[in-house]
Amino acid sequence: MTRSPVWHPFTQHALQPDATLIARGEGAWLETSDGRRILDGISSWWVVTHGHRHPRIVAAIKSQIDLLDQVIFAGFTHEPAERLAGELLQIAPGLSHVFYTDSGSTSVEVALKMALGYWRNIGHPRSRIVALEHGYHGDTIGTMSAGARGVFNAAYEPLLFDVSRLPFPHAGQEQATLDALEAACRTENPAALIVEPLILGAGGMLMYAPHVLAEMARICATHGVLLIADEVMTGWGRTGRMLACEHAQVVPDILCLAKGITGGSLPLAVTLCKASIFDAHHSADRARTFYHSSSYTANPVACAAALANIEIWKTEPVEQRLSAIAGMHQAGLERLSQLPGFSDARQLGTVAAIDVKVNNPGYLADIGPRLYAALIERDVLLRPLGNTIYVMPPYCVTVEDLDRVYSAIADAVQAFD
Numbered sequence: 001m002t003r004s005p006v007w008h009p010f011t012q013h014a015l016q017p018d019a020t021l022i023a024r025g026e027g028a029w030l031e032t033s034d035g036r037r038i039l040d041g042i043s044s045w046w047v048v049t050h051g052h053r054h055p056r057i058v059a060a061i062k063s064q065i066d067l068l069d070q071v072i073f074a075g076f077t078h079e080p081a082e083r084l085a086g087e088l089l090q091i092a093p094g095l096s097h098v099f100y101t102d103s104g105s106t107s108v109e110v111a112l113k114m115a116l117g118y119w120r121n122i123g124h125p126r127s128r129i130v131a132l133e134h135g136y137h138g139d140t141i142g143t144m145s146a147g148a149r150g151v152f153n154a155a156y157e158p159l160l161f162d163v164s165r166l167p168f169p170h171a172g173q174e175q176a177t178l179d180a181l182e183a184a185c186r187t188e189n190p191a192a193l194i195v196e197p198l199i200l201g202a203g204g205m206l207m208y209a210p211h212v213l214a215e216m217a218r219i220c221a222t223h224g225v226l227l228i229a230d231e232v233m234t235g236w237g238r239t240g241r242m243l244a245c246e247h248a249q250v251v252p253d254i255l256c257l258a259k260g261i262t263g264g265s266l267p268l269a270v271t272l273c274k275a276s277i278f279d280a281h282h283s284a285d286r287a288r289t290f291y292h293s294s295s296y297t298a299n300p301v302a303c304a305a306a307l308a309n310i311e312i313w314k315t316e317p318v319e320q321r322l323s324a325i326a327g328m329h330q331a332g333l334e335r336l337s338q339l340p341g342f343s344d345a346r347q348l349g350t351v352a353a354i355d356v357k358v359n360n361p362g363y364l365a366d367i368g369p370r371l372y373a374a375l376i377e378r379d380v381l382l383r384p385l386g387n388t389i390y391v392m393p394p395y396c397v398t399v400e401d402l403d404r405v406y407s408a409i410a411d412a413v414q415a416f417d
């Protein structure tokens with residue numbers, strides 16, 4: 001067989017085996033063409049919420065494609081985008097406008113541009129961005145700049161802009177984070193603080209308390225610094241609430257949503273903002289226009305899928321599913337915590353994480369790929385972040401499914417030494 005010409009994301013082709021060919025997806029399961037079934041324990045990179053091919057989303061996609069596939073979104077609009085914007089503003093009360101894009105990274109780029117545009121248009125240009133240590137906001141140049149630096153972006157470092165970094169608010173050390181934010185607000189004239197609310201995903205499923213988020217929002221408001229909530233991962237129920245900001249009763253100035261917005265079926269993203277930010281761009285002066293567009297902005301089929309996703313939230317017992325998963329995670333983590341080799345179990349809503357103790361530091365570099373392989377051998381798809389194993393399943397996952405996941409983790413780690 002000739003090697004595939006496909007260059008896969010985050011994949012070292014010299015070291016990793018050929019990609020597994022997936023032919024079907026259903027609910028929480030992926031299926032290869034030869035009938036092997038693999039449990040999708042990470043919702044296919046955090047996007048699938050209600051399960052693969054939810055009938056309601058599939059039906060919405062099919063009926064929209066027969067009406068309108070795509071239309072330029074400058075000078076034109078369409079019903080799915082108009083209706084979806086209305087629904088989104090009900091989900092995020094306090095925000096007034098919806099800007100459409102097509103990926104989480106782009107929604108964050110738009111958020112940063114909105115923030116800088118706001119300051120420039122009101123006549124007080126500001127450009128400094130404040131961000132959290134270990135944060136992740138995407139893989140474009142701007143979002144990498146706001147995110148943590150490391151091996152993943154070392155080659156691009158010369159192009160990345162400098163940001164002010166707050167220490168991560170580890171339990172018991174929250175005040176240091178808040179003090180650093182306060183100092184940055186007072187002395188650096190920042191345009192915005194960008195945070196992943198309550199869970200830093202790619203940074204290692206690091207969790208912090210809602211009161212810290214509330215306090216960060218208060219400090220920003222006091223100093224007139226814009227708060228950007230990057231809920232690309234935490235949105236759509238992952239933390240047990242529709243939005244993670246709800247846990248802290250925080251209304252950000254700018255909100256980024258993507259991943260689960262279409263239930264994980266099609267690419268779509270939005271950046272929502274407060275009226276003040278829209279108003280700063282609203283002018284007879286063309287120079288104040290918000291100059292941003294993606295070719296597929298507000299694709300009608302993707303918008304129809306997102307409307308179906310919201311309909312599922314309204315008509316199915318989604319909240320019950322979230323709390324059931326939270327309960328199953330607690331039991332699973334308790335089980336693992338009793339075994340040697342695990343530490344730092346943590347959980348919020350449908351996201352569970354635990355660290356694997358590493359005795360031989362030589363293992364550290366490749367423990368992620370080794371765990372991945374050991375789990376996939378057991379037909380469970382998880383993608384450990386270094387020595388952190390996390391489980392983030394679609395909401396249709398069953399007790400039996402999660403039982404299998406936790407048994408596979410216990411097995412795989414114990415087979416290690």
Ligand SMILES: *Cc1c(COP(=O)(O)O)cnc(C)c1O
Binds near residue numbers: 104106201259
């Ligand atoms: C995944 C993610 C992004 C980037 O989203 P893409 O759709 O992959 O571009 C941005 N922010 C957070 C918090 C994410 O988890």
